[in-house]
Amino acid sequence: MDVIEETEVITEENLLEKTELEYRFLDIPQNTFFSILFEMNRYxxxxxxxxxxxxxxxLTQDERNALRKYFYYGDKKFLAEAGVKTFPQYVATEEDKCQVLISFDTRTKKYDAKKIIKSIQKRYQLLHSKNMHDNSEVWLNWYEQKREKFAYSLFVFEYSMSDFIADNFSIDNILKTIQDSYARIENYRYFVFKLEGKLFNEQNEDVTWQTLYKASLYAENFMQVKNFAPFNQNKRKKKIKKLASFLEERFSFSDDKISDNTINQNAESLAEEFYQNISTGYKFSDCLISETQNNILLIFQKITLDENPIPCPACMSTIQNGNSYPEMFMKSYECKNPHCPERxxxxxxxxxxxxxxxxxxxLSQKKAEDEIDLDILKKWRKDVFADRNDIDTMLIKLYSFSGETVCFTKEKSLTENYKRKISLYKKNAEKEINQKENAGDKSNKNKNAGNPNNEDQNKSFSSFESLPIYQLFYKINKLINFKHGSKKLSKQIEVFNQxxxxxxxxxxxxxxxxAITSPPYYNAREYSTWENLIFYLIDMMDNAKTVYNxxxxxxxxxxxxxxxxxxxxIYINSNMSKRRLQLGFLSALVFExxxxxxxxxxxxxxxxxxxKRNSTTNNFPLYVKCINVYEHVLVFKKGRSKEIISSVKKITPVIKINCKGENIAKHTAPYPLELVELLKPYAKDYALDPFLGSGTTLLWCKQNNFKGVGFEINKEYFELAKENIENYQRELF
Ligand SMILES: C[S@@+](CC[C@H](N)C(=O)[O-])C[C@H]1O[C@@H](n2cnc3c(N)ncnc32)[C@H](O)[C@@H]1O
Known part of the structure; x- marks a missing residue:
C-alpha cells in the first residue's frame, strides 16, 4: 500500500473530476492511465x-518484466513474451484508484510535475511500440564501439607445480602475470587464477595456501590510486587521525622507544604512510575448491573508474548525473532526460x-549459446565441487558471453568453444599488443584512473612485501612486546573470564x-566493535603474536x-566499501x-x-555464481612442516535455532565438537582456545582427556562455557 502524504475526502464526483482533468491533459485513455499509475507506484x-x-x-528478469506488464496492462502479447499460459490480472477497486490518484496528485505538487508527466506520456507511447523499452541492439552496438579492441572478457591464468619449478620456486612471476593481466581485461570482467595440484618449495614443504593467500592479497592491493573524489583530503585526514590514535592506544611510541625502535616511526607517520594513496587492484569475488583440493580457483573482478557517459538503458540519452558509486570505483548514473519512461x-x-x-x-537477447544449462548449474551450485575436468567450460559459460574473447595461458583442445573466441596468452606478445593499442583510435580510450599503464599518478607494486598493507603490519609487528608471567596451570580444564x-x-x-579457535568476526556479530577492517586485523595480529609466544x-x-x-x-564508510572480505587470507597475512x-x-x-547473495533465476553469464558453503580452518605452525595437512572435511554446523526461532546454543557462533577433533593428532600439554565462546573446545578436551585452557572476555559467555563444561561432568556421573 502506498503512503499518502495528504488526506483528502474523496467523493465520487471529485474523483471523476480529477481523473477527467488528468487523463484529458495527458491524452491517455482513462483505464491505461490508471494502469500506468499502478505500475509506476508498484501498487x-x-x-x-x-x-x-x-x-x-x-522466470528470467526479462520474462518477469513482461509478466508484470501483463499483470498491469492486460495485453496478451506480454503474457506470450513471458512464456506463461495464464496469469491473473490485478483487480483495482474504486478505492485503490482514489488512493493512487491522490498519491499522483501529491507527487506532482511536491516534485517536478513536468518530469513525472513527460515520463508517463513516454510510457504510454512505448506501450504501443513493438519493442517496448528494448534498446538492446542500439545499446549493445554503442558498447561494441566503445569496447577495447584487444581486451579479453575473461582471463584464465593457469598454474601448476611445473610452472613453479620453472619460476625457481618464486611467486614473482605469478604476481607479474596478475599485474599484466589487468590491462588486458575489459572493465568489470573477470580474472581467474586457476591452480592445479599442490605447490611445494625447494625444501619439499607444502606452500600451496601460502602462495594462494599472497596471490589473492596481491591481486586486491597491487595498485595505488591517488585521486578518488569520495575519499577527499578531509576524509583522508580523519582516517589518519583515527588510525594513529588507535595505534597509540595499543602500542608504545614513546620517544626513547623510537630511538632504539627498528621502525623508527611514530603512530602518525605510520598511519599517514598507509593512507597516502588508496590500495586497490582486482576485487576478490570467489575462491572455488575441489573436494581433493586438487583444483583451486581464485576469481576476481576488474573495476576501474570510468567517467565516460553511458547511454541510459531505458531511453538511450546521455543526459545524466553521475555522482554515486555502488562499489568502489564503479560509477553509477542517474538519467536526467525528462522524457525517460523509467522515471x-x-x-x-x-x-x-x-x-x-x-x-x-x-540477458534480454536470450541467445541459446549464452544460456547456462541445468547440468552446469547443478554441478557448480557450490564453491566446494567434486573434482572434474570441465572447469574451463564452467568458466567460459559463467563468465563470458558468446562472441567475446576468452584468454587462457595454456594450450588446450576444448571439445567446444560455445561460440567464444579462445585466445592463448603469450607473454612476449605483450609489446606487440601495446603498440597496436597505441596506434588505435585514442578517442575510444577510457579515462582509466585505476589503470597503472594509463595514468602517471598511479603506481603499482611488483613484490608482495612492498604492498602498503604488508608494510603496515610488518611494522606494527615490531611494536608488539611480550613478557611471560609466572602463573602455573594446574587443573585439567582452566577457564578464565579475561x-x-x-x-x-x-x-x-x-x-x-x-591451540584451536574461531575468532570474533569483524563487524558481523554483536560483539564486533572495530572502526574498520585494519583495526580488526591489528587486534587479531596482536592476539596471534601473544599466542605464538x-x-x-x-x-x-x-x-x-x-x-x-x-x-x-578502510577508506569509505558506506555501502560502497561492501564486498567479500578475504578474512581467511588476511588472517594468514598477519599470522605469518x-x-x-x-x-x-x-x-x-x-x-x-x-x-541469498548469489541467488538468481537468470541462467546467464555474469548472473550465476557458486554459493559459498565453506569456512577455512587455517593450520599454522610455530616452526616448519613437511606434512601435507590440507583437506576438505564435511562437518555439519551447529544448529543454533530451534523451530520456535530461539537460539538454543545461547551463543551466536559456536562451532561443532567434530571441528575440534581436527586438533587431536597435534594436541599436547594444554590445548588453548583464546576466544572460548560457549566452551566447545574445552568440552572436547574434557571428553577426550586432554588438558585445556580457555579465555572468554564476555561474562555471560564465560558463565555459559563453564556451565556447558560442568554439565558434561554431571552427565558422566
Ligand atoms: C566466534 S566466538 C567463539 C565460539 C566458540 N568456538 C564456540 O564454539 O562457542 C568468539 C568469542 O570470542 C570472544 N572474545 C572476543 N575477543 C576476545 C578476547 N580478546 N579475549 C577473549 N575472548 C574474546 C567473544 O566474546 C566470543 O564469544
Missing part, C-alpha cells in the same frame, strides 16, 4: 510476487551502471602445546574463519608476519547454507 507488486510464488514460476513515481531518473546495463541487455592477550601474558612459559616450539594453531560480505570501511607458518588449510564444507 499491486505484492500480490504479483505472491502469484509468481504460488504458481512456482521460474520513478516521484520523477527520479533511472539509476544504472555500465556493468548492470550490459549484463541486462545480453581478554586472552592479558591472560596469556600472565602464564609461565612452556605450558601450551596447541605462549606456544611451545613446533606447536600447531588451528584457526577457523570464513569470509564475510561486509563493509571494510607474527611468526607463524601457514602449513595447510582444512576446508570445512558446511553443506548448503542459506545465503
Amino acid at each position: 499491486f507488486d505484492k500480490s504479483f510476487v505472491q502469484w509468481i510464488r504460488e504458481k512456482n514460476l521460474k 520513478s513515481k516521484s520523477g527520479r531518473g533511472k539509476r544504472f551502471t555500465e556493468y548492470s546495463a550490459y549484463r541486462y541487455f545480453k 581478554n586472552s592477550k592479558t591472560g596469556l601474558a600472565e602464564l609461565a612459559p612452556n605450558q601450551i602445546g596447541s 605462549s606456544l611451545i616450539p613446533d606447536a600447531f594453531y588451528f584457526y577457523n574463519i570464513g569470509d564475510i560480505v561486509s563493509q571494510d570501511n 608476519i607474527a611468526g607463524f607458518n601457514l602449513v595447510g588449510n582444512i576446508i570445512w564444507d558446511k553443506g548448503e547454507v542459506q545465503s
Whole structure:
C-alpha cells in the first residue's frame, strides 16, 4: 500500500473530476492511465510476487518484466513474451484508484510535475511500440564501439607445480602475470587464477595456501590510486587521525622507544604512510575448491573508474548525473532526460551502471549459446565441487558471453568453444599488443584512473612485501612486546573470564602445546566493535603474536574463519566499501608476519547454507555464481612442516535455532565438537582456545582427556562455557 502524504475526502464526483482533468491533459485513455499509475507506484507488486510464488514460476528478469506488464496492462502479447499460459490480472477497486490518484496528485505538487508527466506520456507511447523499452541492439552496438579492441572478457591464468619449478620456486612471476593481466581485461570482467595440484618449495614443504593467500592479497592491493573524489583530503585526514590514535592506544611510541625502535616511526607517520594513496587492484569475488583440493580457483573482478557517459538503458540519452558509486570505483548514473519512461513515481531518473546495463541487455537477447544449462548449474551450485575436468567450460559459460574473447595461458583442445573466441596468452606478445593499442583510435580510450599503464599518478607494486598493507603490519609487528608471567596451570580444564592477550601474558612459559579457535568476526556479530577492517586485523595480529609466544616450539594453531560480505570501511564508510572480505587470507597475512607458518588449510564444507547473495533465476553469464558453503580452518605452525595437512572435511554446523526461532546454543557462533577433533593428532600439554565462546573446545578436551585452557572476555559467555563444561561432568556421573 502506498503512503499518502495528504488526506483528502474523496467523493465520487471529485474523483471523476480529477481523473477527467488528468487523463484529458495527458491524452491517455482513462483505464491505461490508471494502469500506468499502478505500475509506476508498484501498487499491486505484492500480490504479483505472491502469484509468481504460488504458481512456482521460474522466470528470467526479462520474462518477469513482461509478466508484470501483463499483470498491469492486460495485453496478451506480454503474457506470450513471458512464456506463461495464464496469469491473473490485478483487480483495482474504486478505492485503490482514489488512493493512487491522490498519491499522483501529491507527487506532482511536491516534485517536478513536468518530469513525472513527460515520463508517463513516454510510457504510454512505448506501450504501443513493438519493442517496448528494448534498446538492446542500439545499446549493445554503442558498447561494441566503445569496447577495447584487444581486451579479453575473461582471463584464465593457469598454474601448476611445473610452472613453479620453472619460476625457481618464486611467486614473482605469478604476481607479474596478475599485474599484466589487468590491462588486458575489459572493465568489470573477470580474472581467474586457476591452480592445479599442490605447490611445494625447494625444501619439499607444502606452500600451496601460502602462495594462494599472497596471490589473492596481491591481486586486491597491487595498485595505488591517488585521486578518488569520495575519499577527499578531509576524509583522508580523519582516517589518519583515527588510525594513529588507535595505534597509540595499543602500542608504545614513546620517544626513547623510537630511538632504539627498528621502525623508527611514530603512530602518525605510520598511519599517514598507509593512507597516502588508496590500495586497490582486482576485487576478490570467489575462491572455488575441489573436494581433493586438487583444483583451486581464485576469481576476481576488474573495476576501474570510468567517467565516460553511458547511454541510459531505458531511453538511450546521455543526459545524466553521475555522482554515486555502488562499489568502489564503479560509477553509477542517474538519467536526467525528462522524457525517460523509467522515471520513478516521484520523477527520479533511472539509476544504472555500465556493468548492470550490459549484463541486462545480453540477458534480454536470450541467445541459446549464452544460456547456462541445468547440468552446469547443478554441478557448480557450490564453491566446494567434486573434482572434474570441465572447469574451463564452467568458466567460459559463467563468465563470458558468446562472441567475446576468452584468454587462457595454456594450450588446450576444448571439445567446444560455445561460440567464444579462445585466445592463448603469450607473454612476449605483450609489446606487440601495446603498440597496436597505441596506434588505435585514442578517442575510444577510457579515462582509466585505476589503470597503472594509463595514468602517471598511479603506481603499482611488483613484490608482495612492498604492498602498503604488508608494510603496515610488518611494522606494527615490531611494536608488539611480550613478557611471560609466572602463573602455573594446574587443573585439567582452566577457564578464565579475561581478554586472552592479558591472560596469556600472565602464564609461565612452556605450558601450551596447541591451540584451536574461531575468532570474533569483524563487524558481523554483536560483539564486533572495530572502526574498520585494519583495526580488526591489528587486534587479531596482536592476539596471534601473544599466542605464538605462549606456544611451545613446533606447536600447531588451528584457526577457523570464513569470509564475510561486509563493509571494510578502510577508506569509505558506506555501502560502497561492501564486498567479500578475504578474512581467511588476511588472517594468514598477519599470522605469518607474527611468526607463524601457514602449513595447510582444512576446508570445512558446511553443506548448503542459506545465503541469498548469489541467488538468481537468470541462467546467464555474469548472473550465476557458486554459493559459498565453506569456512577455512587455517593450520599454522610455530616452526616448519613437511606434512601435507590440507583437506576438505564435511562437518555439519551447529544448529543454533530451534523451530520456535530461539537460539538454543545461547551463543551466536559456536562451532561443532567434530571441528575440534581436527586438533587431536597435534594436541599436547594444554590445548588453548583464546576466544572460548560457549566452551566447545574445552568440552572436547574434557571428553577426550586432554588438558585445556580457555579465555572468554564476555561474562555471560564465560558463565555459559563453564556451565556447558560442568554439565558434561554431571552427565558422566
Ligand atoms: C566466534 S566466538 C567463539 C565460539 C566458540 N568456538 C564456540 O564454539 O562457542 C568468539 C568469542 O570470542 C570472544 N572474545 C572476543 N575477543 C576476545 C578476547 N580478546 N579475549 C577473549 N575472548 C574474546 C567473544 O566474546 C566470543 O564469544
